[in-house]
Amino acid sequence: MTDVPWPSDGVTELAADVLVVGGGVAGCLAAIEALDAGATVLVADKAKFLERAGSVAGGVDQFMTPLNGGEEWDTPQHLMSFVPGLTDGLSDLDVAERAVHELPRVFQRLTDIGIDFTDPTTGEYFRTRAFGLPGEYHLNFDGSKFKYKLGRYTVGHGAKFLPRTMVTDLLTAPGGDRVVGAVGFNCRTGERYVIRAKAVVVSTGDINRISRNISGLPFDSWHFPYNTGDGHAMAFRSGARLTNMELVEATLTPLGFSTQGTNSYAGQGAYFLNRHGERFMFKYDPKGEKARRTILVDAVIEEVLAGNEPLYVDIRHLPAETLDDFVASLGIDRYTLPGYFEQRGLDIRKELLPIGISEMSIRRGGSYFRGSGLVVDTSAECNVTGLFGAGDCSMVSGGISAAAAMGAIAGRGAVERVQATEDELALDSSSLERALSWMEQPLVATTGRGWKDHEDRIRTLVTDYVGMRRTDRGMREARKLLATLAAEESGLEASSFHELMRTLEAKNIRLAAEVMTEAALHRTESRSGAAHRRLDHPETDDVTWKRSIVVSRAPEGGIRMEYMSETELPTAAAVGSGT
Amino acid sequence: MTTDSTWAAPQPDPTLHNPIKINPETCISCMICDYVCPGDVIYKQPRSKELPVIVFPDECWYCGLCEQACPADAITVVFPEEMLNPTTPVTSLLGVDPK
Numbered sequence: 001m002t003d004v005p006w007p008s009d010g011v012t013e014l015a016a017d018v019l020v021v022g023g024g025v026a027g028c029l030a031a032i033e034a035l036d037a038g039a040t041v042l043v044a045d046k047a048k049f050l051e052r053a054g055s056v057a058g059g060v061d062q063f064m065t066p067l068n069g070g071e072e073w074d075t076p077q078h079l080m081s082f083v084p085g086l087t088d089g090l091s092d093l094d095v096a097e098r099a100v101h102e103l104p105r106v107f108q109r110l111t112d113i114g115i116d117f118t119d120p121t122t123g124e125y126f127r128t129r130a131f132g133l134p135g136e137y138h139l140n141f142d143g144s145k146f147k148y149k150l151g152r153y154t155v156g157h158g159a160k161f162l163p164r165t166m167v168t169d170l171l172t173a174p175g176g177d178r179v180v181g182a183v184g185f186n187c188r189t190g191e192r193y194v195i196r197a198k199a200v201v202v203s204t205g206d207i208n209r210i211s212r213n214i215s216g217l218p219f220d221s222w223h224f225p226y227n228t229g230d231g232h233a234m235a236f237r238s239g240a241r242l243t244n245m246e247l248v249e250a251t252l253t254p255l256g257f258s259t260q261g262t263n264s265y266a267g268q269g270a271y272f273l274n275r276h277g278e279r280f281m282f283k284y285d286p287k288g289e290k291a292r293r294t295i296l297v298d299a300v301i302e303e304v305l306a307g308n309e310p311l312y313v314d315i316r317h318l319p320a321e322t323l324d325d326f327v328a329s330l331g332i333d334r335y336t337l338p339g340y341f342e343q344r345g346l347d348i349r350k351e352l353l354p355i356g357i358s359e360m361s362i363r364r365g366g367s368y369f370r371g372s373g374l375v376v377d378t379s380a381e382c383n384v385t386g387l388f389g390a391g392d393c394s395m396v397s398g399g400i401s402a403a404a405a406m407g408a409i410a411g412r413g414a415v416e417r418v419q420a421t422e423d424e425l426a427l428d429s430s431s432l433e434r435a436l437s438w439m440e441q442p443l444v445a446t447t448g449r450g451w452k453d454h455e456d457r458i459r460t461l462v463t464d465y466v467g468m469r470r471t472d473r474g475m476r477e478a479r480k481l482l483a484t485l486a487a488e489e490s491g492l493e494a495s496s497f498h499e500l501m502r503t504l505e506a507k508n509i510r511l512a513a514e515v516m517t518e519a520a521l522h523r524t525e526s527r528s529g530a531a532h533r534r535l536d537h538p539e540t541d542d543v544t545w546k547r548s549i550v551v552s553r554a555p556e557g558g559i560r561m562e563y564m565s566e567t568e569l570p571t572a573a574a575v576g577s578g579t
Numbered sequence: 580m581t582t583d584s585t586w587a588a589p590q591p592d593p594t595l596h597n598p599i600k601i602n603p604e605t606c607i608s609c610m611i612c613d614y615v616c617p618g619d620v621i622y623k624q625p626r627s628k629e630l631p632v633i634v635f636p637d638e639c640w641y642c643g644l645c646e647q648a649c650p651a652d653a654i655t656v657v658f659p660e661e662m663l664n665p666t667t668p669v670t671s672l673l674g675v676d677p678k
Contacts, residue, residue: 046617046619047617048613048614048615049614049615052614052615052617052644053617057615057617057642057644058617058642058643058644058647164619187619188619211672212671212672213672214665214667214669214672215659215661215662215665215667216661216667217637217659217661217662218637219618219637219638219639219640220640220641220662221640224617224640225618225638225640226617226618226640255665255669256661256662256663256664256665257641257658257662300669301673304669304670304673305670305673309668309669334642335642335643335644335646335647336641336642336643336646336656339643339655339656339658340641340658340662340663343657343658343663344658344663344664356669356672357669357672359672463672463674464674464675464677465674465675465677467672467673467674468672468673468674469673469674470674471676473676473677474674474675474676474677476677477677495589496589498619498634498635501619502638
């Protein structure tokens with residue numbers, strides 16, 4: 001039986017003009033822009049220090065932006081003209097355009113605060129072409145201290161930081177259509193917070209730990225395993241709209257260690273080979289290894305199904321200098337990767353690197369300038385007033401670049417909302433009671449069932465039935481299994497505040513799986529390579545489906561669905577509903 | 580706001596692979612690995628000579644932030660057998676037909 005009392009009966013009350021939930025790249029830029037405009041800002045994150053918060057705290061090696069450098073392709077306008085083709089009908093082009101035009105501006109801001117994007121050996125920008133983009137927009141740089149500097153600047157600029165804090169739910173005004181704050185707790189001390197704010201920016205990243213991988217270790221994930229859709233879930237519970245939740249993203253990864261870095265292999269000129277020694281990518285895309293990630297993953301799946309395993313990355317043909325630089329750079333994006341190769345006894349300069357596919361994340365379905373998450377307008381605000389979304393949890397995402405751009409836009413939008421707000425915002429006390437009760441449920445449950453088994457069951461059903469190859473029959477099975485898990489969820493028990501955090505994360509992952517399943521069932525076509533692949537609807541149907549599915553919580557319970565086109569926000573009546 | 584209080588961390592399950600090896604000879608008992616770990620995996624009692632404890636080894640991301648940040652070079656990230664010599668076929672990640 002659980003006996004973990006809160007450290008005190010009371011809660012700690014905090015207040016700021018702008019609350020930023022999640023202190024990664026998007027959250028820091030939101031904070032900086034809001035501070036610039038004179039707002040008070042509180043940033044909450046599960047990490048102990050803002051310098052170390054978010055998915056790129058360990059390092060990052062690319063930033064994508066046009067630089068207006070004189071070449072025809074080097075402008076936001078040129079990049080933007082390719083965005084509709086990249087996003088496959090599943091982005092809001094007005095918001096995407098706003099983000100694209102923000103890129104050079106936010107790049108300049110980052111440079112001004114002391115981030116060096118040049119190649120240390122030449123002092124120049126080193127630019128490469130990747131992911132099917134129409135120019136050399138990716139700057140390779142040593143970003144091992146990028147997040148450290150950004151976090152440090154944000155705090156120095158005046159942001160207050162709330163460490164080791166999982167924000168669990170939003171608070172709303174009477175009527176429910178205005179966000180007025182949030183609640184959370186410290187995962188070590190159990191101190192509870194009720195935070196009042198006139199605007200809340202949710203920048204909690206993508207959704208991981210939702211499907212199985214090769215090693216079978218749930219936290220061995222390509223992307224940050226502590227990003228579990230907490231922001232998506234709290235926004236959804238508060239009535240916010242989410243979109244593109246059926247799109248998944250996996251990557252090519254060293255077999256056994258799910259890591260990022262595919263773009264650097266491809267960008268450097270690596271070959272992807274099958275067991276016959278064939279450069280198989282050209283069978284699937286004229287760009288070969290430089291095709292979009294979702295095409296790469298789809299091709300790997302085809303090769304595996306055709307019995308052409310094992311598959312390899314081959315960099316042996318690259319010139320010695322390139323090899324030196326490349327192998328050295330692998331440790332920037334993922335610090336432990338060189339050590340992994342060493343412990344495995346593998347010299348990738350001389351040997352083939354076996355590759356496979358990673359687990360899936362819910363995150364933009366492999367294409368920049370679209371996203372899986374909160375539907376926002378050109379000020380990054382959601383349909384719930386006062387709630388803003390930025391980064392990988394919002395509907396226009398794309399690595400640290402789009403996160404920075406949308407974060408900056410959200411910060412400015414939040415300040416505009418604060419300025420347009422009357423002094424006192426009423427709090428609906430029932431929203432506070434609900435939030436506190438949901439937060440403490442695992443501490444008072446007494447079933448003896450824990451989050452690990454719950455999460456394993458989610459990963460198994462998602463992998464088997466809602467994963468890389470979907471069918472109506474499979475997803476209906478998943479729907480049943482998810483309903484069972486949902487019914488059991490109130491009994492999950494936590495015996496520490498750390499475990500409370502994991503348990504609430506597991507519940508958010510389950511909700512994400514449910515939303516994903518309903519949207520994927522509804523989309524009776526295949527789209528964007530491996531992002532949404534239906535075995536029973538293998539064709540892409542642009543007539544019916546070149547539009548996004550928007551989900552929100554139905555007032556009567558269950559999931560409400562609407563459509564959204566590239567150029568129109570969701571205004572249509574509900575088109576269907578899930579369970 | 581409180582700071583992290585001294586906290587009786589639960590003991591790790593000894594059957595789990597320990598991903599973070601700490602050299603007791605060189606560890607200077609500072610707090611840095613505890614502070615930088617993004618997964619709340621490493622616990623170090625403040626103001627104590629005790630070594631940090633890897634309390635939740637199966638929640639490690641293998642990011643190596645602890646190894647990178649350790650001022651005494653006392654940490655090595657050690658990969659488990661499942662990652663070094665994986666045996667799971669890729670086909671098992673590609674979905675099944677419901678029975």
